[in-house]
Amino acid sequence: MISSAGKGRKFHVHLVSDSTGETLGEVMRASVAQFDGVEVIEHLYALVRSPRQMERALEEIERAPGVVMYTVVSADMRRRLEDHCQKVGIPAIAILDPIIATLSGYLALPPSSRAGAQHDLDAQYYERIEALNYAIMHDDGQGGNLEGADVVLLGVSRTSKTPTCIYLAHRGVKAANIPLVRGGETPAGVIGLKKPLIIGLTASPERIVQIRRNRLLSLNEDRDTEYVDDVSVKDEIIAAKRMFARHGWPTIDVTRRSVEETAAKILNLVNDRKANGA
Structure with a gap:
């Protein structure tokens, strides 16, 4: 995989979420801010919870290749996204996975695997x-x-x-x-x-x-x-x-x-x- 982005260049970031995508957006913008002279073109696909919605997102991703960041709970949906990105040579980053895995190990508890759990009304x-x-x-x-x-x-x-x-x-x-x-x-x-x-x-x-x-x-x-x-x-x-x-x-x-x-x-x-x- 060869990156087309670089200093002074624009690049596409696709945010795929089964919730609102707010968490993804915040993490992405905080990360991109560390690179001077780079402009991001943001694509958000929120509330992606059906195969049809995922296919639409994948079509858009293929039309404008870049980096994919995602928070998707469904194992089947994740596999479809990851397999497609690997096939077309696009990096796909599961933003919350390292954090959830670490917390799960520390607490000795399995995650709930509920879409949008962080946005529950409380x-x-x-x-x-x-x-x-x-x-x-x-x-x-x-x-x-x-x-x-x-x-x-x-x-x-x-x-x-x-x-x-x-x-x-x-x-x-x-x-x-x-x-x-x-x-x-x-x-x-x-x-x-x-x-x-x-x-x-x-x-x-x-x-x-x-x-x-x-x-x-x-x-x-x-x-x-x-x-x-x-x-x-x-x-x-x-x-x-x-x-x-x-x-x-x-x-x-x-x-x-x-x-x-x-x-x-x-x-x-x-x-x-x-x-x-x-």
């Missing part, structure tokens, strides 16, 4: 839905009482507060966010809060100005205002940092962090707080 599922609703209702300073939040994020405009809250919600964390306005005054809604962990988000002035200018351009607005003025933005960020320091709130610089990295840092802070009994 308490955690409902917690995530509740957290997502909470994030939407308490976005950008809305929603009133914040005592029900796990986390409250503060930051000047364009510090990724909203996407970070949504990401945290998918991890079951109720997160609200409040934008900081010029002047450096502490938002009234956070004064006296006891339950939520209050976290300040900041970034370099250059990064904030760049994001704000791009935002205005997307709205066909290119006038220079304090919103994108270098000195004004710098003053905003300094005032925000002083506020965070004054209240002793942990601060995260998001300049070079992705939303996922920012959320991971926040989750660590939440877990540390729980471990300390706060």
Whole structure:
């Protein structure tokens, strides 16, 4: 088998799943991110549970050869997929097999072999839905009482507060966010809060100005205002940092962090707080 992909090249990845394919997608994207200059063309075949559905997927795979990643429980379906990929010289990777085999050996228990078992409705599922609703209702300073939040994020405009809250919600964390306005005054809604962990988000002035200018351009607005003025933005960020320091709130610089990295840092802070009994 000879690979047609390489640095600076596109290649096809076929994700075959008897469930939603979310697990496959996350693993694939995390893996491909380790290779610079490579662009992936993603093909998803979700809820593949019948021979007819599998045949359709195999036809598409043969039309656009690449790498196949799969999570398929049925032994017959797996064999059909693996045999076909071997026949046409395409690599096929069973993403969960090494993990399940290791856990099975450690626990001395056989796996259940249920398609989509990881997506069963359970308490955690409902917690995530509740957290997502909470994030939407308490976005950008809305929603009133914040005592029900796990986390409250503060930051000047364009510090990724909203996407970070949504990401945290998918991890079951109720997160609200409040934008900081010029002047450096502490938002009234956070004064006296006891339950939520209050976290300040900041970034370099250059990064904030760049994001704000791009935002205005997307709205066909290119006038220079304090919103994108270098000195004004710098003053905003300094005032925000002083506020965070004054209240002793942990601060995260998001300049070079992705939303996922920012959320991971926040989750660590939440877990540390729980471990300390706060």
